Amino acid sequence: MSIYNYQVTLENGETYSLEKYKGHPLLIVNTATKCGFAPQFKQLEELYEDYQDQGLVVLGFPSNQFHQEVDDDAQAAATCRMTYGVSFPMHTIQNVNGEDALPLFxxxxxxxxxxxxxxxxxxxxxxxxxxxxxxxxxxxxxxxxLKMKPEIEKLVK
Known part of the structure; x- marks a missing residue:
């Protein structure tokens, strides 16, 4: 079993298999635009820009399970792009815990x-x-x- 067994949905409604990223190191993050940690979007984008040529893909998965996300997938992704300059793939808002959690999580x-x-x-x-x-x-x-760089560098070699 690996992450390649899972399907996910981009914020635009397009569903795809994570097998699309076979051979790529991935950084998967549950996000929320109204969270106090939201400034981490900038560091996540920096990692994506620094290592995407070496194959790294950052995947953002918004969740409102902690009541810190907007209610609309497109609005969540737009906030990430406009406020934090995010260019990595963002997905639909999903639960990350419990019976209704996204199977990937x-x-x-x-x-x-x-x-x-x-x-x-x-x-x-x-x-x-x-x-x-x-x-x-x-x-x-x-x-x-950014403290993850040493581990990321091991994976992109």
């Missing part, structure tokens, strides 16, 4: 059980995935994305 949390607890505690929990679709590390919401 059930997989990510199952793969990292015991690391920061099993459920996602807050927005901007970050998951680093290797080129083979395996989760290699989970980062806390408060972790500055």
């Amino acid at each position: 059930k997989y990510l949390t199952d793969e990292t059980q015991g690391v920061l607890g099993s459920s996602i505690k807050w927005n901007f929990t970050k998951f680093l995935v290797n080129r083979d679709g395996q989760v290699v590390k989970r980062y806390a919401p408060k972790t500055n994305p």
Whole structure:
């Protein structure tokens, strides 16, 4: 089992398989535009710009599970792009915990059980995935994305 077994939906409604990113290291983040950690969008974009030529893809998954996101997929993505300059793919607003959680996030949390607890505690929990679709590390919401550079550099080599 890997992340390639999952389908996700972009903010424009286009559904695709994560197999599209086979061979690429991924940084998957649950986001919220009204969260106190929202300035991390700038660091996430910086990582995307710095490493996309080496294959890194950052994927943003908005969630209103913590009541810090707008109610509209397109508006959430537009806020990310206009306020923070985000150019990486943004997806539809989904739950990241519980029975209604996006299956991808059930997989990510199952793969990292015991690391920061099993459920996602807050927005901007970050998951680093290797080129083979395996989760290699989970980062806390408060972790500055730029502190992830050493691990990202190992994956893009």
